[in-house]
Amino acid sequence: MLARLRSNRTLLIMCLPAIAFFVVFAYLPMPGAYMAFIQFNYSDGIFGSKFVGLDNFRFLVLTGDLWRLTFNTIAYNIAFILFGNVMQILVAVLMNELRLKWFRKVSQTLMFLPYFISVVLIGLIAYNILSYDFGLLNSVLRSLDIEPVKTYSDPTIWPFIIVLTFLWQSTGYGSIIYFAAIMGLDSEVVEASEIDGANAFQRIYYIILPWLKPTFIILLLFSLGGILKGNFGLIYNLVGANNSALYPTTDIIETFVFRALMTNFNFSQGSAVGLYQSVFGFGIVMLANWLVRKISPENSLF
Amino acid sequence: MSKVKKASFLVLSTALTLSLAACSGNNNNGSSASSSPDSGSSSSAGSSDVDTSKLVKISYLVLGDKPTNGQFEKVMEKVNALMKEKINVELEWQWIEWTDWQTKYNLALASGEPYDLITIGTDWLDTWANAQRGAFMPLDDLLPKYAPQTWESVSQESWQQSKYDGKIVLIPEDQYTQWVNHGFFYRGDWAKEAGITEPIKDWETIGKYLQYVKDNKPDAIPWDATTSESVWDGFVTSYTDEINPSISTGYLPIFYGKSIDDPYTITSPVYDDTFLNFATMMKDWADKGYWREDVLNNKNNTRDALQAGLSGMDQHHSQTFSTLRVQMDKKQPGSELQMFPFSRTRGNLLSTLITHGGTSVGAHSKNPERALMAYDLIRNDEEIYHLINYGIEGVQYEIKDGKRVLPEGYDETNDSFYSDFWGGRVDKFEIPTDQVWDQIGTLYQEYDSYKKPYPYGQFAFDKTPVDAELTAINQVTGEMGPAISYGKAGDPAQAVEEFRNKLKQAGYDKVMAELQKQMDAYKAMVESQG
Incomplete structure (x- = not known):
C-alpha cells in the first residue's frame, strides 16, 4: 500500500489541487443543504432557524410544471452532451489529420474564441439577427421579398437555435481535451498501422476512436451528474426573462426558479431546488456507472 | 510503458475535467450560508454621554450607479470634514448598482455584512420581508438618545407606521412631498396634431394618440415599450375603485383593497372583467403595432428613445415626469411633454406612503449609536x-x-453630482430648482384635490404561512404576466382563463384567505387605536 502510494507520488500531488477544490467547495458546504429544510432567518443563522421539513419543496410542485421543466432540462442536456461530444471528437480528429501547422493553429484559435464571449453578448447578437422589425435575418428576407419570420414567437425553432449556439460556443474549447488525448496516443501504433497499409479512415476508426473511448466515458459520466442543472446563462440570455411564448420548449428548472425567487429572495427554497438537482444527478451518475460497468467494466468510474 | 502513460493521462484529464466542471458552478447547496447568530445585541451603550473619541466609519447602503466623475468624492470630503468635527464619524456610501438591483440589495442584506445605515422602501424594497428575516436592528431605545432631533420631529403616528412586530425598524421619510403615482407621458405637440386638445384622461384617448403616431410619424414607434414593467396596476387605478396594498406577487399585483371606503376587504381584479378588459385592450394595441413585434425581447431604453424622438410615449411616475419634462423641452423643443396620471380617470389616488423612502440600521452594525x-x-x-x-x-x-x-460653465459630464439619498429628505431644507418643471404644481394641485389618506401604513404582511404559495404565484405572474400585458399571449380570453387557473393551482385561495385574515386583524387594530 505504502509502496504504491510512494510510486504514484507525482500523480497524487498533481491531483491535489482538484482534491482541495472539492473538499473546500463541495464537501465542506454540504451541511448547508440543511438550508432546504428550514425557514431561514438572517439573524438566527442556519441552525437557529425554524425547521419546516419539506415545506420548501412545495412551490416546485404547486403549479404542476415540474415534470415539463425536468423534461426540458434533461432533453437540453442530453442534446448538449451528445452533440457536444460528437462535434468535439470530430473536430479533434480532424485537427489531428491537419498537416499544415499554421492552419491548425489559426483554426484552433478561431474555434476557441466564442468560448470567451459572454452569453449576455451572445444574447444581444442573437436578438440583432433574429428580431422581427430590425433584425438582420428578416431584413435579408424582406429584401428578397420573402415573408419575414417571427422568430421570437415560434417555440418550435428554439431548441435548434439554443443547441446550435451551444455547439458554436463550446466545440472549440471541448475539443482540446480530445485533442490532448489523441496526442497521448503512442505514435508507434499509428506508424505500424500505416506500414500495414491502413488508410486514414481505417486509422481513425480502428485506432483513434477506440483510444478516445475512456475519455469519452469519463466526460459523459461527469456531465451526467449535472444533467438536471441547465445551462441557465445561455438560455436566459437567448430567450429573455419575459417571453413566455417560448417557454413550452425553452423553460428549464433554473429559469423557472429564477422567475419564482427573483423578486422574493427565499434562500431556503433556492437550496431546496439545488438539493433536488443534486440528488437527481447523483442517482443518474450511479445508474450510468452501473450500466457502464455491465457493458465495459474497465471503463467505469468506480 | 504505455500503461503508465495511459494512467497518467487519465489522472490528468480527470483533474482537468473536474476543475472545469466545478468552475461552471454547481455550488448552490448553500455555500452562501454562514451569517453568525450574533444579532443586534450591541446596543448596551449605558451611560449618558456618548464616547466619540474614536473615529468610526459609518457605511450607508444606497441604490444607484456609483458616480464616476470625481465630484461625489469632493462633496463627501466636505461632508466628512463636518462629520469629523461634530461627531468624529466618517461616512461612506455603498452603492447598489441598478443592474439587478433587487437581487443585489437583498443579497447585501442577507450577507451579514455590518452595514450601518440602509436605504429602505416598504413598497419597493421589500422592507417588511427583510425585517421579518431579521435584517434590521430595532431602534426604539436608540432613537431618543442618539437621534434626538429626528426622534422629536417625526410624529408618533409616523413612528407607529415604522414598526414591525411592535418595534421600530426604520426611520420614515415622512416630511418630504413627492408623488410616485404612475402615468403615461405623451407628447403634447403630437397630441394636438391628432386633435386631442384636452389633457388625456382615459386609455381610449391614449389609444387614439398612439394610432395617430403610428400613422403619421414613420420614424417613431408609438410606444417603444419594454416588458420590464406592466401597466396593469395603472389600468386597475383607472377603471376600478380598488387600491393597492403593495402585496408583492411578482410581475403583476394580484391583491387589492376593495375601495378607499372599504380598504380592509381584499379582492382581486384578476378574477373579474377588469383583467380581461386589460388583456383585450393590450392585445388590440399589440395587433395595431403600437410597439415592436418582439416587444418581449426588446431591451431598448424607452426613455432614451422618447428623448431622441423615436418613441411617442413613456411610462413612469410623477416625480420622473417633473424633471423629464425639462429635459424634453431641451432635447425635443416644442414637444410639450404631458402626463396622463392613471388616477385622473376617476380620481383614484392614495397619498404617498411615508415609508416609500427611509433608513434602517443594519442588524449587524457595529456602531449603531454613531x-x-x-x-x-x-x-x-x-x-x-x-x-x-x-x-x-x-x-x-x-x-x-x-x-x-x-x-x-456647468458641464453635465464633469460637474454633475448625485448621492441618491432617499432615506430622509425634508421639505424644510429643500430649495426649488429650475431643473423641475415649473408648472408641475398644477399636476400636484390636481392630486391634492382627490387624494385619499394611505390606509395600509402599518400593515406588514407576514408571509411565512404561505411562503410556498407566494413563490409559486410569483412564478406564474412572471411566466404569463409579460405576454398578457403586452398582447402576445394569443387569444386574450383564453390566456386570461389559463392565467386564472394557474394562479388557483399555485395556491391563490390559500394566500387570499391568509391575507384577509391578517387584514381583519389589522382592521381591528386600527379601529381600536381610534
Whole structure:
C-alpha cells in the first residue's frame, strides 16, 4: 500500500489541487443543504432557524410544471452532451489529420474564441439577427421579398437555435481535451498501422476512436451528474426573462426558479431546488456507472 | 510503458475535467450560508454621554450607479470634514448598482455584512420581508438618545407606521412631498396634431394618440415599450375603485383593497372583467403595432428613445415626469411633454406612503449609536443636508431668486453630482430648482384635490404561512404576466382563463384567505387605536 502510494507520488500531488477544490467547495458546504429544510432567518443563522421539513419543496410542485421543466432540462442536456461530444471528437480528429501547422493553429484559435464571449453578448447578437422589425435575418428576407419570420414567437425553432449556439460556443474549447488525448496516443501504433497499409479512415476508426473511448466515458459520466442543472446563462440570455411564448420548449428548472425567487429572495427554497438537482444527478451518475460497468467494466468510474 | 502513460493521462484529464466542471458552478447547496447568530445585541451603550473619541466609519447602503466623475468624492470630503468635527464619524456610501438591483440589495442584506445605515422602501424594497428575516436592528431605545432631533420631529403616528412586530425598524421619510403615482407621458405637440386638445384622461384617448403616431410619424414607434414593467396596476387605478396594498406577487399585483371606503376587504381584479378588459385592450394595441413585434425581447431604453424622438410615449411616475419634462423641452423643443396620471380617470389616488423612502440600521452594525448620530446630522443639519443632496454651492448649483440654478460653465459630464439619498429628505431644507418643471404644481394641485389618506401604513404582511404559495404565484405572474400585458399571449380570453387557473393551482385561495385574515386583524387594530 505504502509502496504504491510512494510510486504514484507525482500523480497524487498533481491531483491535489482538484482534491482541495472539492473538499473546500463541495464537501465542506454540504451541511448547508440543511438550508432546504428550514425557514431561514438572517439573524438566527442556519441552525437557529425554524425547521419546516419539506415545506420548501412545495412551490416546485404547486403549479404542476415540474415534470415539463425536468423534461426540458434533461432533453437540453442530453442534446448538449451528445452533440457536444460528437462535434468535439470530430473536430479533434480532424485537427489531428491537419498537416499544415499554421492552419491548425489559426483554426484552433478561431474555434476557441466564442468560448470567451459572454452569453449576455451572445444574447444581444442573437436578438440583432433574429428580431422581427430590425433584425438582420428578416431584413435579408424582406429584401428578397420573402415573408419575414417571427422568430421570437415560434417555440418550435428554439431548441435548434439554443443547441446550435451551444455547439458554436463550446466545440472549440471541448475539443482540446480530445485533442490532448489523441496526442497521448503512442505514435508507434499509428506508424505500424500505416506500414500495414491502413488508410486514414481505417486509422481513425480502428485506432483513434477506440483510444478516445475512456475519455469519452469519463466526460459523459461527469456531465451526467449535472444533467438536471441547465445551462441557465445561455438560455436566459437567448430567450429573455419575459417571453413566455417560448417557454413550452425553452423553460428549464433554473429559469423557472429564477422567475419564482427573483423578486422574493427565499434562500431556503433556492437550496431546496439545488438539493433536488443534486440528488437527481447523483442517482443518474450511479445508474450510468452501473450500466457502464455491465457493458465495459474497465471503463467505469468506480 | 504505455500503461503508465495511459494512467497518467487519465489522472490528468480527470483533474482537468473536474476543475472545469466545478468552475461552471454547481455550488448552490448553500455555500452562501454562514451569517453568525450574533444579532443586534450591541446596543448596551449605558451611560449618558456618548464616547466619540474614536473615529468610526459609518457605511450607508444606497441604490444607484456609483458616480464616476470625481465630484461625489469632493462633496463627501466636505461632508466628512463636518462629520469629523461634530461627531468624529466618517461616512461612506455603498452603492447598489441598478443592474439587478433587487437581487443585489437583498443579497447585501442577507450577507451579514455590518452595514450601518440602509436605504429602505416598504413598497419597493421589500422592507417588511427583510425585517421579518431579521435584517434590521430595532431602534426604539436608540432613537431618543442618539437621534434626538429626528426622534422629536417625526410624529408618533409616523413612528407607529415604522414598526414591525411592535418595534421600530426604520426611520420614515415622512416630511418630504413627492408623488410616485404612475402615468403615461405623451407628447403634447403630437397630441394636438391628432386633435386631442384636452389633457388625456382615459386609455381610449391614449389609444387614439398612439394610432395617430403610428400613422403619421414613420420614424417613431408609438410606444417603444419594454416588458420590464406592466401597466396593469395603472389600468386597475383607472377603471376600478380598488387600491393597492403593495402585496408583492411578482410581475403583476394580484391583491387589492376593495375601495378607499372599504380598504380592509381584499379582492382581486384578476378574477373579474377588469383583467380581461386589460388583456383585450393590450392585445388590440399589440395587433395595431403600437410597439415592436418582439416587444418581449426588446431591451431598448424607452426613455432614451422618447428623448431622441423615436418613441411617442413613456411610462413612469410623477416625480420622473417633473424633471423629464425639462429635459424634453431641451432635447425635443416644442414637444410639450404631458402626463396622463392613471388616477385622473376617476380620481383614484392614495397619498404617498411615508415609508416609500427611509433608513434602517443594519442588524449587524457595529456602531449603531454613531450611525444614528450621523443620520441625525444628515437629516437635520442644513449645511450637511445641502451638501449631500445638492453638492457644493458654486460648483453644482447657485442660488438665484431663491431657486437653485446651474452655475455658469456647468458641464453635465464633469460637474454633475448625485448621492441618491432617499432615506430622509425634508421639505424644510429643500430649495426649488429650475431643473423641475415649473408648472408641475398644477399636476400636484390636481392630486391634492382627490387624494385619499394611505390606509395600509402599518400593515406588514407576514408571509411565512404561505411562503410556498407566494413563490409559486410569483412564478406564474412572471411566466404569463409579460405576454398578457403586452398582447402576445394569443387569444386574450383564453390566456386570461389559463392565467386564472394557474394562479388557483399555485395556491391563490390559500394566500387570499391568509391575507384577509391578517387584514381583519389589522382592521381591528386600527379601529381600536381610534
